Amino acid sequence: MNLNRIHAGFLVAVILAVLGTTTVFCADDPLASWNDGTAKKAIIQFVTDVTAKGGPKYVDPEARIATFDNDGTLWCEQPMYFQLAFALDRVKAMAPQHPEWKAKEPFQSLLTGNLKAALAGGEKSIGEIVAVSHSGITTDQFAKDVLDWTNTAQHPRFKRPYTQCIYKPMVDLLAYLRANGFKTYIVSGGGVDFMRPWAEKAYGIPPEQVVGSSGKTEFQMLNGKPVLMKLPAIDFIDDKAGKPVAINRFIGRRPILAFGNSDGDQQMLEWTAAGSGPSLMLLVHHDDDVREYAYDRKSPIGALDKAWDEAVQRGWIMVSMKNDFKQIFP
Amino acid sequence: MNLNRIHAGFLVAVILAVLGTTTVFCADDPLASWNDGTAKKAIIQFVTDVTAKGGPKYVDPEARIATFDNDGTLWCEQPMYFQLAFALDRVKAMAPQHPEWKAKEPFQSLLTGNLKAALAGGEKSIGEIVAVSHSGITTDQFAKDVLDWTNTAQHPRFKRPYTQCIYKPMVDLLAYLRANGFKTYIVSGGGVDFMRPWAEKAYGIPPEQVVGSSGKTEFQMLNGKPVLMKLPAIDFIDDKAGKPVAINRFIGRRPILAFGNSDGDQQMLEWTAAGSGPSLMLLVHHDDDVREYAYDRKSPIGALDKAWDEAVQRGWIMVSMKNDFKQIFP
Numbered sequence: 001m002n003l004n005r006i007h008a009g010f011l012v013a014v015i016l017a018v019l020g021t022t023t024v025f026c027a028d029d030p031l032a033s034w035n036d037g038t039a040k041k042a043i044i045q046f047v048t049d050v051t052a053k054g055g056p057k058y059v060d061p062e063a064r065i066a067t068f069d070n071d072g073t074l075w076c077e078q079p080m081y082f083q084l085a086f087a088l089d090r091v092k093a094m095a096p097q098h099p100e101w102k103a104k105e106p107f108q109s110l111l112t113g114n115l116k117a118a119l120a121g122g123e124k125s126i127g128e129i130v131a132v133s134h135s136g137i138t139t140d141q142f143a144k145d146v147l148d149w150t151n152t153a154q155h156p157r158f159k160r161p162y163t164q165c166i167y168k169p170m171v172d173l174l175a176y177l178r179a180n181g182f183k184t185y186i187v188s189g190g191g192v193d194f195m196r197p198w199a200e201k202a203y204g205i206p207p208e209q210v211v212g213s214s215g216k217t218e219f220q221m222l223n224g225k226p227v228l229m230k231l232p233a234i235d236f237i238d239d240k241a242g243k244p245v246a247i248n249r250f251i252g253r254r255p256i257l258a259f260g261n262s263d264g265d266q267q268m269l270e271w272t273a274a275g276s277g278p279s280l281m282l283l284v285h286h287d288d289d290v291r292e293y294a295y296d297r298k299s300p301i302g303a304l305d306k307a308w309d310e311a312v313q314r315g316w317i318m319v320s321m322k323n324d325f326k327q328i329f330p
Numbered sequence: 331m332n333l334n335r336i337h338a339g340f341l342v343a344v345i346l347a348v349l350g351t352t353t354v355f356c357a358d359d360p361l362a363s364w365n366d367g368t369a370k371k372a373i374i375q376f377v378t379d380v381t382a383k384g385g386p387k388y389v390d391p392e393a394r395i396a397t398f399d400n401d402g403t404l405w406c407e408q409p410m411y412f413q414l415a416f417a418l419d420r421v422k423a424m425a426p427q428h429p430e431w432k433a434k435e436p437f438q439s440l441l442t443g444n445l446k447a448a449l450a451g452g453e454k455s456i457g458e459i460v461a462v463s464h465s466g467i468t469t470d471q472f473a474k475d476v477l478d479w480t481n482t483a484q485h486p487r488f489k490r491p492y493t494q495c496i497y498k499p500m501v502d503l504l505a506y507l508r509a510n511g512f513k514t515y516i517v518s519g520g521g522v523d524f525m526r527p528w529a530e531k532a533y534g535i536p537p538e539q540v541v542g543s544s545g546k547t548e549f550q551m552l553n554g555k556p557v558l559m560k561l562p563a564i565d566f567i568d569d570k571a572g573k574p575v576a577i578n579r580f581i582g583r584r585p586i587l588a589f590g591n592s593d594g595d596q597q598m599l600e601w602t603a604a605g606s607g608p609s610l611m612l613l614v615h616h617d618d619d620v621r622e623y624a625y626d627r628k629s630p631i632g633a634l635d636k637a638w639d640e641a642v643q644r645g646w647i648m649v650s651m652k653n654d655f656k657q658i659f660p
Contacts, residue, residue, distance in 0.1 A: 062536060139578055183538075196582045206392060207582030208513075208538075214579060219571035219597055226600045228578050235579075241549035248469055248558050249544060249565075250580060252526045252537030267549055270556045 030176040033169040033327045039282070039319045043173065046280040047180050050256065057278045061181035065255040067247060067268060068174070070188035070195060070212075072261040072302040073284050074203060075166040076155070078293040081301065082162045083194050084126065086149050088115070090133035098132075107132075134191065134215055135232035138222070142230055143197045150198050158329070163202050167284075169325045170259075174203055177257070185255075187211045187247055189239035189264055193230070211250045213238045239264045244271035255279075261286065266307040269316060281316040283307060288322040360506040363499040363657045369612070369649045373503065376610040377510050380586065387608045391511035395585040397577060397598060398504070400518035400525060400542075402591040402632040403614050404533060405496040406485070408623040411631065412492045413524050414456065416479050418445070420463035428462075464521065464545055465562035468552070472560055473527045480528050488659070493532050497614075499655045500589075504533055512587070517541045517577055519569035519594055523560070541580045543568045569594045574601035585609075591616065596637035599646060611646040613637060618652040 034040040049057035050064060071077040091101075091110055101107035106125035109117035119125055134142070150163045158165055174184045186195060186205055192212035199205045216231040238246045244267050247255065258265070258272035261284035269281040285304065287294050297305040311318055321328065364370040379387035380394060401407040421431075421440055431437035436455035439447035449455055464472070480493045488495055504514045516525060516535055522542035529535045546561040568576045574597050577585065588595070588602035591614035599611040615634065617624050627635040641648055651658065 192579070192582070208580070210582060217575050217578060219574045219601070226574065226597070226604045228574060244549045244556065244558060245547050248547060249522070250538070252522070252540060267556070271549070274556045 030179065031169070031172055033172045033325070035324055035326050037324055039317050039324045042280065042317050043176075043282075046257070046278070047177065047182075050278055051180050059256055059277055062183075063253060063256065063277075064177075064180070064182040065185065065251060065253050066174075066177050066182045066257040066259070067185045067187040067211075067243075067251075067255040067272070068170070068258075069260040069262070069265045069268070070186050070190050072286065073167075073259055073265070074170050074174075074186070075162070076158075076292060077302050078295070079156065081190070082155075082165075083190050084129070085153065085162070086146070086194065087129050087133040088118075089149060089153060090145070091129055094133070131215075131232040134193070135230045137230050138227040139193060139217060139230060140227070142193055146194055146197045160329070163198050165329060166202050167321075167325065168327045168330045170284075171203060171330065173259075174205070178204065182257070183209065185209045185211060185251060187238065187243050187258075187268060189213055189237065191215070192238075211238060211246050213242075241267045243268035247271065258282070259284070260307070262302040262304050263307045264302075266310060269307065270310075273314065273316075281311070281314075282319055283311050283316060284319050284321060287320050288325070288328070291325075291328045292321055360509065361499070361502055363502045363655065365654055365656045367654055369647050369654045372610065372647050373506075373612075376587070376608070377507065377512075380608055381510050389586055389607055392513075393583060393586065393607075394507075394510070394512040395515065395581060395583050396504075396507050396512045396587040396589070397515045397517040397541075397573075397581075397585040397602070398500070398588075399590040399592070399595045399598070400516050400520050402616065403497075403589055403595070404500050404504075404516070405492070406488075406622060407632050408625070409486065411520070412485075412495075413520050414459070415483065415492070416476070416524065417459050417463040418448075419479060419483060420475070421459055424463070461545075461562040464523070465560045467560050468557040469523060469547060469560060470557070472523055476524055476527045490659070493528050495659060496532050497651075497655065498657045498660045500614075501533060501660065503589075504535070507587070508534065513539065515539045515541060515581060515585075517568065517573050517588075517598060519543055519567065521545070522568075541568060541576050543572075571597045573598035577601065588612070589614070590637070592632040592634050593637045594632075596640060599637065600640075603644065603646075611641070611644075612649055613641050613646060614649050614651060617650050618655070618658070620652075621655075621658045622651055 031040055049055060050059040052058055068074055071081055088110060091107060095101055095111050101111060106118040106121055106128060150161060153162060154160060155162055155165050177184055184205055186199060186209065188195060190212050192210055192214050195212055196207040196210045199210050200207065214235040216233040216235045217228045218231055220227055220229045236242065243265065247268065254275045255272045256275060256278060257280045258269050259282045260268060272279050273281055283304065285296065286292060295302065296308065297303060361370055379385060380389040382388055398404055401411055418440060421437060425431055425441050431441060436448040436451055436458060480491060483492060484490060485492055485495050507514055514535055516529060518525060520542050522540055522544050525542055526537040526540045529540050530537065544565040546563040546565045547558040548561055550557055550559045566572065573595065584605045585602045586605060586608060587610045588599050589612045590598060602609050603611055613634065615626065616622060625632065626638065627633060
């Protein structure tokens, strides 16, 4: 060992770090939770390309926008969307104040433990459950209630908090992108007020970088204090063709990397692919029923059908949970 | 001069800079375009307080959110909102493709140069003018058109591009706040698609930190390429009680500093003041008809009436353009 060389290397590392130069991981693999394969290789190649100053694919840091779907992409979405589990728990907790629910569907079935019957009404039933459980409350109180729930509720199969049912390889990817100057966003069909309270701790994504569906809110004076009251009315559904609309509305820049897992993400990936510079489009394929779940074309939740066909046709990266994820949960 | 002391001082400065320590301006006054007075003093005191680590009013950098109205706060809004001037110019340019406008108000009056008659229909007329001039075009093309307009159109009185009719003291304030770890946002009644193309160059505020009113957009395939088409329908009006709603929707954090100039900003300031920590609320008072304009309680544009009363009552800072602004435009 030549101490002088070590010393010089240390100095160079310190200088690079303090100058804020793009951090490229060498000694440690930043995607250690990913198996070596096409997906991992494509990600690293893309990040290397867009951060290579002077290179033909270089992208300025402020344009390095990466958008991620949440349900089924960053965290699990089975056996039901976690937000629906939250809504169901909330309805149960609210039931003592609503004796009329004992004779009213879908609440009656839900409260007697017949979940299947409660949800048999499809979107209408789910809409009613979400409406009553996500309104008549201030945004501040709702955020507190969401956090309380994430601290107590458990996933029925994995027996861990829902916020621990996030995918370690995706969390590592988010960190890797940020270390390379990317701004990482969630663009999800899930409710923005539901995701923001825990997204920063779980993913390192701050509230202002969480885009989602929303209910209407109203500015009101409550005991002389201004509050935002959540109303039982939908404001915006951030899914399918709504995703590019929301990206334009909230971010105002086109992503250069978009990651989804279902047909709900197809338009977001198309919008990203239509940019004038380099871009990378990826889809998580749920093909691991041992460690997680296996579902795709025919699934009632998170169907991956048309987007899969388009991915094959256009060379978007299909990420196999079975083969590409060395580890699933943290 | 002691060269060793200079050398040591230089080293300390370099170390502070590279470590990203809060930059406090000493030698140069970061608010040199402000006259010394109550407003400047209050701003510097507030910034000093919330950045004093360990102090009783310290605020973490990620919570240092500052929201600014645009029209009348960051740039001039007389003799008409600049976006309306843009819309009028656009209608004139579009007229050859719309022969039917020759017999249809408000276009007929507008095209014959009778602006007063064209706008006599009030909000309805303005709505029609904005609708035709802000729709039937992709978001990408619209952004280009806005930029073209800002590069050619001139303010009728100041004979300079509209984007040079921004207030130098406010631009300096934005920079001063950012240098102290604040994230600066526009929260304006103006259209988000109208502001984003030039806001970064004018104010240093990137697209994703511009919140505004919006029209509906639709994801469409145009010649096989995905576009967002602007529709002639209002999506959201970011004014009055809409401002706290938008702040919650887009930012998801409560500002600790809010700056407006009219009753349209009253709720934004109330929402900011209702936070649990330190906060600073400010209003620009247009009282300088020599260098800019003088208007307040009775003005059809940018009326400052109820918000003024509340400011006096609650000790919000009134900023006099005449007395507090050493300079108006850059």
